[in-house]
Amino acid sequence: xxxxxxxxxxPMKLYALLLIVVLFSFFxxxxxxxxIQKTAIILAAGIDKSEEGxxxxxxxxxxxxxxxxxGGTSSVDVTTTGVTVSDCxxxxxxxxxxxxxxxxxxxxxxxxxxxxxxVIGYLNYFLRSEYMNDSCKLAVCEGKAEALxxxxxxxxxxxxxxxxxxxxxxxxxxxKVLAKTLKDFAVDYYGVSKSSYLPYIRMMEQRGSSQxxxxxxxxSDAGGEEGEIRxxxxxxxxxxxxxxxxxxxxxxxxxETFAYSLLKGNVESGIFTAQDGEKPVTLSVLSNSxxxxxxxxxxxxxxxxxxxxxxxxxxxxxxxxxxxxNDNVPEAVLENAEELLKENTRKLWQTAKESGCDLFELxxxxxxxxxxxxxxxKEFLLDKAEPxxxxxxxxxx
Amino acid sequence: MNKVxxxxxxxxxACIAPVGKLVVMPVRLSAKAGNDLWIPTLLLYLLQAAAVxxxxxxxxxxxxxxxxxxxxxxxxxxKIVHLLIVCFLLFCALIPLLEQKLFVQAVFYDTxxxxxxxxxxxLFSAYLCSKPLGSxxxxxxLLAPISVVGLVGVLLLSVSNADYGAVLPLFASGAKGxxxxxxxxxxxxxxxxxxxxxxxxxEYGKGTAYKGALFYLAGGAAVIFFLITFYGIFEGTxxxxxxxxxxxxxxxxxxxxxxxxxxxxxFALSLVMTFYTALPLHCAVESCLQAFGRKKxxxxxxxxxxxxxxxxxxxxxxxxxxxxxGVVGKLFWIFPLFTLLLPPLLLPSRRSHEGA
Numbered sequence: 098x099x100x101x102x103x104x105x106x107x108p109m110k111l112y113a114l115l116l117i118v119v120l121f122s123f124f125x126x127x128x129x130x131x132x133i134q135k136t137a138i139i140l141a142a143g144i145d146k147s148e149e150g151x152x153x154x155x156x157x158x159x160x161x162x163x164x165x166x167x168g169g170t171s172s173v174d175v176t177t178t179g180v181t182v183s184d185c186x187x188x189x190x191x192x193x194x195x196x197x198x199x200x201x202x203x204x205x206x207x208x209x210x211x212x213x214x215x216v217i218g219y220l221n222y223f224l225r226s227e228y229m230n231d232s233c234k235l236a237v238c239e240g241k242a243e244a245l246x247x248x249x250x251x252x253x254x255x256x257x258x259x260x261x262x263x264x265x266x267x268x269x270x271x272x273k274v275l276a277k278t279l280k281d282f283a284v285d286y287y288g289v290s291k292s293s294y295l296p297y298i299r300m301m302e303q304r305g306s307s308q309x310x311x312x313x314x315x316x317s318d319a320g321g322e323e324g325e326i327r328x329x330x331x332x333x334x335x336x337x338x339x340x341x342x343x344x345x346x347x348x349x350x351x352x353e354t355f356a357y358s359l360l361k362g363n364v365e366s367g368i369f370t371a372q373d374g375e376k377p378v379t380l381s382v383l384s385n386s387x388x389x390x391x392x393x394x395x396x397x398x399x400x401x402x403x404x405x406x407x408x409x410x411x412x413x414x415x416x417x418x419x420x421x422x423n424d425n426v427p428e429a430v431l432e433n434a435e436e437l438l439k440e441n442t443r444k445l446w447q448t449a450k451e452s453g454c455d456l457f458e459l460x461x462x463x464x465x466x467x468x469x470x471x472x473x474x475k476e477f478l479l480d481k482a483e484p485x486x487x488x489x490x491x492x493x494x
Numbered sequence: 495m496n497k498v499x500x501x502x503x504x505x506x507x508a509c510i511a512p513v514g515k516l517v518v519m520p521v522r523l524s525a526k527a528g529n530d531l532w533i534p535t536l537l538l539y540l541l542q543a544a545a546v547x548x549x550x551x552x553x554x555x556x557x558x559x560x561x562x563x564x565x566x567x568x569x570x571x572x573k574i575v576h577l578l579i580v581c582f583l584l585f586c587a588l589i590p591l592l593e594q595k596l597f598v599q600a601v602f603y604d605t606x607x608x609x610x611x612x613x614x615x616x617l618f619s620a621y622l623c624s625k626p627l628g629s630x631x632x633x634x635x636l637l638a639p640i641s642v643v644g645l646v647g648v649l650l651l652s653v654s655n656a657d658y659g660a661v662l663p664l665f666a667s668g669a670k671g672x673x674x675x676x677x678x679x680x681x682x683x684x685x686x687x688x689x690x691x692x693x694x695x696x697e698y699g700k701g702t703a704y705k706g707a708l709f710y711l712a713g714g715a716a717v718i719f720f721l722i723t724f725y726g727i728f729e730g731t732x733x734x735x736x737x738x739x740x741x742x743x744x745x746x747x748x749x750x751x752x753x754x755x756x757x758x759x760x761f762a763l764s765l766v767m768t769f770y771t772a773l774p775l776h777c778a779v780e781s782c783l784q785a786f787g788r789k790k791x792x793x794x795x796x797x798x799x800x801x802x803x804x805x806x807x808x809x810x811x812x813x814x815x816x817x818x819x820g821v822v823g824k825l826f827w828i829f830p831l832f833t834l835l836l837p838p839l840l841l842p843s844r845r846s847h848e849g850a
Binding site for chain 1: 618666749750768
């Protein structure tokens with residue numbers, strides 16, 4: 098009786114067992130095992146133009162040993178050249194014996210010279226690879242990407258970690274940085290507008306500090322010389338590179354970058370400085386709304402609207418206690434702030450127009466509303482459209 | 495064991511059948527129809543829902559497909575039709591099998607795994623297919639909530655990144671693009687034929703046919719919403735996004751902090767897909783059994799045989815998925831022949847038999 102009962106339950110047990118085998122096989126992910134002695138875990142990639150075609154600088158995470166006192170992250174930078182980016186990636190294996198792994202690559206930086214060409218040629222490899230994380234941040238830098246990746250950050254062990262801090266959500270909410278992912282840049286490039294933007298990274302030497310390159314924690318250059326002095330640097334991405342047809346066409350200064358963030362309605366905790374008469378007053382943005390509307394009735398008109406609710410954050414002069422305890426923004430400062438934002442937005446419009454970058458996605462808006470009008474206007478829309486800028490800065494009560 | 499309830503069929507139509515359409519189909523649709531990808535899907539779903547209605551209406555007669563065919567065309571012709579249905583089901587099974595294999599290899603492994611990684615699927619499928627078709631009903635009961643959780647989870651994490659305006663302007667791809675996409679996506683629509691093999695295994699109740707069609711359309715609505723979200727996220731780059739349902743949720747802002755938590759939902763859908771992928775093979779075995787009788791070892795022999803054939807195909811076609819899609823795409827007309835034409839042809843009943 099018991100044997101018969103057991104036999105009856107065997108199919109169900111076998112069924113469950115087979116299902117477990119299948120799930121185990123599918124989802125084991127090779128048990129997540131990565132032999133770090135044989136694998137180059139690439140944290141960031143810098144791409145430059147070279148005589149051969151492409152130059153790739155990969156920042157590779159390396160095991161740091163067991164000394165707990167050191168802590169942090171360690172990396173080594175490997176630079177390879179090739180006729181394609183894929184060629185450069187495979188050269189990493191040829192030169193180091195490490196198999197390159199791009200799954201953890203969170204940052205791609207393009208050198209300035211590379212950005213002057215159609216950059217999608219530099220990004221082709223990353224867009225094709227199923228094993229690449231296309232939500233990684235993309236940026237362009239002043240000078241060579243190799244120098245940026247190999248630089249010694251004053252703030253973090255590894256330069257890419259310090260740079261990625263610039264693109265955090267908090268940085269985006271400040272309105273000072275316009276971050277972009279590889280996927281979003283590709284969507285813009287292959288879209289109707291064929292225009293996009295990327296943060297433009299500059300590095301500045303940290304005053305009064307310098308350190309030898311290959312000592313202790315932090316990154317080291319595989320080809321660098323022992324004892325070479327590398328200054329510690331900090332990074333800034335408050336400027337923004339505009340792209341038209343994949344080529345870098347202009348660089349927005351910080352004021353215009355901030356104005357664009359306000360237009361997109363992205364700012365929640367940013368600050369900007371207006372004038373109270375001759376004296377500077379810093380306002381803190383509590384909430385922000387922005388809109389871009391294209392009106393094709395008659396001649397094309399673009400309404401750029403920025404709404405800000407702000408509080409007084411700081412005066413550049415001495416003030417009585419009654420003033421310190423009051424967050425309300427005086428009427429004169431509000432008017433000045435509105436003028437300031439209007440002026441910055443006007444300059445932003447002009448920069449975008451002169452560079453041929455459809456930063457305000459006017460072509461996209463027109464294509465979606467009327468493909469017929471889009472065909473009619475696509476060549477002239479940016480030149481002919483007239484901006485109407487409306488700024489509304491209010492004080493928090 | 496060889497019976498299914500109507501509820502289980504509804505679960506299949508609303509929750510399990512849509513899952514097979516989320517892997518490669520969105521890419522094929524966007525390649526042909528661009529931002530109009532949801533229009534061909536809607537057309538296909540409306541047509542297939544009509545076919546589902548017909549199949550479920552046939553359930554009123556409480557006869558198996560073979561018995562219905564015998565009634566109309568005699569036993570010899572019925573056997574021939576069954577053999578054709580077997581060939582069709584094996585043909586249908588090819589794309590889901592290959593796409594699931596590629597999906598598992600590409601998404602669940604950081605580097606290309608060994609070909610053996612997918613082989614246990616055939617072991618599981620061979621066992622499942624050797625069981626009576628009615629056993630799928632219990633699986634539908636268990637898989638339906640898993641599917642709903644998976645799909646809702648993926649969609650919830652995806653919607654915030656989608657620009658739904660991307661589907662404008664409507665009909666931008668023109669009639670050629672839309673009908674080209676209909677033809678290209680036909681190979682993912684064979685559910686009414688699967689349902690035909692369940693005839694005689696469920697009790698027809700009041701309104702089963704139209705309720706079944708509505709459940710199928712509800713599943714279709716979920717697929718269409720996913721497609722719009724998918725296109726809203728990737729726009730012009732959508733044609734580069736194979737394994738669509740694994741891609742849309744990864745841009746959710748919290749994922750950068752928490753890691754790929756969306757994989758929980760993707761795993762859930764993959765589990766459902768494992769059963770859905772094996773279903774055409776299971777129905778092919780059932781079709782043979784209906785036509786040639788349920789001899790003792792026949793289910794096992796057929797099940798092992800079919801899965802062995804597909805294991806060999808799986809190895810041979812490892813780097814030829816594009817070619818398979820091309821061949822199946824050229825033979826797209828076979829799908830409406832079986833899915834849209836066969837069920838209505840079976841509908842008119844013979845008075846003499848009804849009288850009897």
